[in-house]
Amino acid sequence: MLISTAFGLLPQKSSCNNGQVLFGSAVSSMSNALNQLNYVKFLNRTNYPIMRSAFSFAHVVNGRDYMNTRIAESDGRIAKGYTESHKLISATRLVSDWIGIIAQYESGTTGQDAGSSEFSPVIDIEIGLLFDAGSGYSQVAVVDHGIRFNSADSMLLTSETSTQYSQNFIVDSGYIIPSAVPTNVSPEAPRPLYIPNTVGSYQARGERMVFNISCTDCKLKSFTTFDLYRADLS
């Protein structure tokens, strides 16, 4: 059945009073509105801004190495071969399955300037299942071995090199849900990530997931997940 994205008008309550002739459309609009709640409004979302150091080499000359703020969109200071990793946690829904992601990043430079070699930015994203057996959470299983963004998948480089300042770019997994659940055991081309109902003996949906993110030649600036909307459910 089709899932309406809109907050549709609800029936007049008086039309459902005792003694009224109740037509099916009243019930139909109620069930439409309820499906909109459960499959649109309450779709899970997680939005992580990633704070970076406010230190700026460029402005130490002002005697102010603690800027205490973000003075530019760029963080800069990315050397070729730079790596970082993040573990970002999400409390998922009992009906979370396909998850789209949007990642904001800053990368290194192209080789246009003879002073630097071209960077090869890569972002790998994997989902792990967290479980607390009584002594705190730890990752007990890989839920989805995940996806890899690289230059072949639209990761961009900046052309500026002399300033060591760059721009932020965004990549996303898209919303095209694959016809089959993923079986890869290493990161593959970008697609929505998948949470099965169970992983081994563990319940997965509705539990805490950790997004394990590894970055090479780039810095992650923000990371957002969306339970994907599907217009037609059965």
Place this chain on the structure above:
Amino acid sequence: MSNSYSATTILADPASTVAGKQVTLSTPQRMANGINFAFATGNCENVISQAFADRCFITSASSYTEMAQWRVPLVSLDHDEIEYIVNYRTHGSGSGCNIRFTLDVNATTVVSVLALSSTTNAFANNNGVITFPAGNHYYGTVTMEIETGSGAEVEIFSVMAYFKRIVSPVPAGQKNQYNASSFVTPFGTTRTTANNAFTSRFAHNMIDNISELRKRFRSLLSWSGVYSTSSTIYPDADDAATSQIYIGVGDINSLFAYPLLPSGFENLSFDKLELHVKAIGDVDFTFFGQSLSINQASDTTVGWTIFDLEIDNGELSVVGDTRLPYYQATFDATNENQDNLVSLSNARSKRYPPAVSGITNTADAIIALTLIGV
């Protein structure tokens, strides 16, 4: 009569009750199940999500010191258990390190302490159960404090919190979401599973329930400056402890939230998109297409201000490839923001806390913000 739910049977077919179709009991049965599910589990997701890189969130504080503060939307006045999960490591001796989270709802508080012992990347978690004070409440304030033992330092990589869902069945009785005078009525699924007549009460309660659940807020962006970083193990500023305290011009068009604004959003007749801002003194700024002003008693006054945001869809841009109308909310590239947010030409030389009078010290700056929306 049990107010139970199952995640596998929440999809009610709107086409089963229209003209020409035989009315089946499965539609009201699933609607009852679906409303219980929506009330018990809807928006039981992250209310705090923030991550930190570059050792920028590190502290050697020897006693509990406030590090950050967030506003969080409540799920309902029945969702009373919050869980915090932190990804962290300790440096040095690694002993005596704790995080203390305090959830404050209109001066009623609950404290949760997380013990940190790992000297490698690890998780720590704990819960807190709050007894909500009487009255209407839809948000709380979470304060994070850290203490470390002698020779130890704590480094935080990410922080999340969420309110736990109510497990099936939902306890009997009417449930207040935010307002003490309006409520959600869970449905007894034993009765709706029976092949009996459709009652007027069912329809009245269903309409009220849907209207009430549409008001439920979620956290769209939770950002706090990190206030009191310090490190003796990494004493150089380029190594560690240079956290961002104030919102700056670098956050323009890069600190994002994605509110969902589908058709019909503008017709909802209640507060549906709110920006909560913690500031020192007065700040005029532009966010999501609106010019907003914070006016406080003095330039050392630290407090939260709430803005009810209006939407002008024509001026907004949709973020791509999510299949739903998620819009991009951020500090806009306006002269107001360029002039008033902290920058090289409008710098703050002092770190908060404490608040120090004077615009070159700590005054007139934003130190935390949360965007919540339905």
